[in-house]
Amino acid sequence: MTEHLVDPHASRDLKAFIAGLPKAELHVHHVGSASPRIVSELAARHPDSRVPTDPAALVDYFTFTDFAHFIEVYLSVVDLIRTPEDVRLLTYEVARDLARQQVRYAELTITPFSSTRRGIDERAFMDAIEDARKSAEAEFGTVLRWCFDIPGEAGLESAEETVRLATDDRLRPEGLVSFGLGGPEVGVPRPQFKPYFDRAIAAGLHSVPHAGETTGPQTVWDALTHLRAERIGHGTSSARDPKLLAHLAEHRIPLEVCPTSNIATRAVTTLDEHPIKEFVQAGVIVTINSDDPPMFGTDLDNEYAVAARLLGLDERGLADLAKNAVDVSFLDPAGKAGIKGEIDTYTAAWLDR
Numbered sequence: 001m002t003e004h005l006v007d008p009h010a011s012r013d014l015k016a017f018i019a020g021l022p023k024a025e026l027h028v029h030h031v032g033s034a035s036p037r038i039v040s041e042l043a044a045r046h047p048d049s050r051v052p053t054d055p056a057a058l059v060d061y062f063t064f065t066d067f068a069h070f071i072e073v074y075l076s077v078v079d080l081i082r083t084p085e086d087v088r089l090l091t092y093e094v095a096r097d098l099a100r101q102q103v104r105y106a107e108l109t110i111t112p113f114s115s116t117r118r119g120i121d122e123r124a125f126m127d128a129i130e131d132a133r134k135s136a137e138a139e140f141g142t143v144l145r146w147c148f149d150i151p152g153e154a155g156l157e158s159a160e161e162t163v164r165l166a167t168d169d170r171l172r173p174e175g176l177v178s179f180g181l182g183g184p185e186v187g188v189p190r191p192q193f194k195p196y197f198d199r200a201i202a203a204g205l206h207s208v209p210h211a212g213e214t215t216g217p218q219t220v221w222d223a224l225t226h227l228r229a230e231r232i233g234h235g236t237s238s239a240r241d242p243k244l245l246a247h248l249a250e251h252r253i254p255l256e257v258c259p260t261s262n263i264a265t266r267a268v269t270t271l272d273e274h275p276i277k278e279f280v281q282a283g284v285i286v287t288i289n290s291d292d293p294p295m296f297g298t299d300l301d302n303e304y305a306v307a308a309r310l311l312g313l314d315e316r317g318l319a320d321l322a323k324n325a326v327d328v329s330f331l332d333p334a335g336k337a338g339i340k341g342e343i344d345t346y347t348a349a350w351l352d353r
């Protein structure tokens with residue numbers, strides 16, 4: 001985890017505005033959101049793990065040389081999640097951290113294959129995440145929904161298991177709204193997953209694969225044409241293809257932008273080189289997300305501060321970004337109207353203070 005990448009350029013006022021701004025987060029991973037406290041607590045339970053038990057030592061442990069190294073570290077944290085209680089604790093604590101940032105709604109990406117293949121019973125896994133989701137909504141007021149994603153590098157076996165868990169009415173959790181594809185993109189072509197996305201979409205789930213994070217624009221095209229993506233995770237390389245940018249803008253297909261993630265995994269070299277401004281200038285809808293916040297030394301508030309700097313946004317611009325995420329989420333219309341009303345009320349009061 002690189003030192004908290006707090007954007008030093010954001011003004012104190014804007015940071016204060018962001019801290020109180022009601023938000024929605026659409027691209028944030030379950031295990032990747034485990035706080036240093038949770039990770040160190042779980043590592044202490046499993047001395048055989050190579051994950052440090054000292055939160056301070058995690059800073060170096062969460063510093064990545066490249067995307068493959070990030071996945072290697074990510075999986076070492078996955079290995080710490082060994083019981084349904086671990087799953088419940090993690091999920092509830094992630095919701096607490098989201099609520100602290102005024103996140104009213106989040107679509108949390110979960111990789112059930114990675115847990116069931118490590119021996120967690122599938123029914124117990126579903127019960128654990130649903131129990132945490134209902135507790136978090138009751139106690140924090142934060143509404144969680146699930147995205148189940150295929151860890152693509154694990155191949156078609158993982159795709160079959162993931163779509164079975166997502167579409168079997170005896171197992172499918174009430175909070176499940178979307179179906180994704182994560183993990184390394186290099187050597188994992190998207191078209192092979194078409195049959196599994198077809199089954200998920202037929203079951204009423206929304207398609208939101210990662211694409212264009214560590215590979216070129218063709219991966220984004222493939223996600224659109226073969227996987228019928230409604231949103232694209234990252235889509236960073238889209239900036240290299242003007243026709244793709246125009247297509248995303250024309251068909252109002254949002255990019256789930258995770259600026260600090262792209263720096264931490266070396267997908268983008270520096271924040272000033274991040275293509276988010278090109279996306280906005282091309283008319284593409286962007287949402288701001290933290291991806292794996294503790295691993296990347298960031299949080300959603302910091303990602304909004306980064307976006308404010310890169311896009312030159314004031315309070316109204318930040319409020320519009322927050323409303324973008326609500327608009328393109330899979331929350332029900334009444335829920336969307338409620339959060340957008342909160343955003344407008346908060347912003348008006350802030351500007352009138």
Ligand SMILES: O=C(O)c1cccc(C(=O)CC[C@H]2O[C@@H](n3cnc4c(=O)[nH]cnc43)[C@H](O)[C@@H]2O)c1
Nearest residue numbers: 029032074111114149151153154182183184210292
């Ligand atoms: O669980 C396994 O057995 C397994 C075997 C082979 C490969 C994998 C994975 O690649 C798991 C990747 C895991 O990473 C999640 N994730 C979190 N952040 C990102 C990101 O920015 N880009 C791509 N993937 C990401 C993803 O949801 C997967 O669960 C697992």
Ligand SMILES: [Zn+2]
Nearest residue numbers: 029210233291
């Ligand atoms: Zn991601």
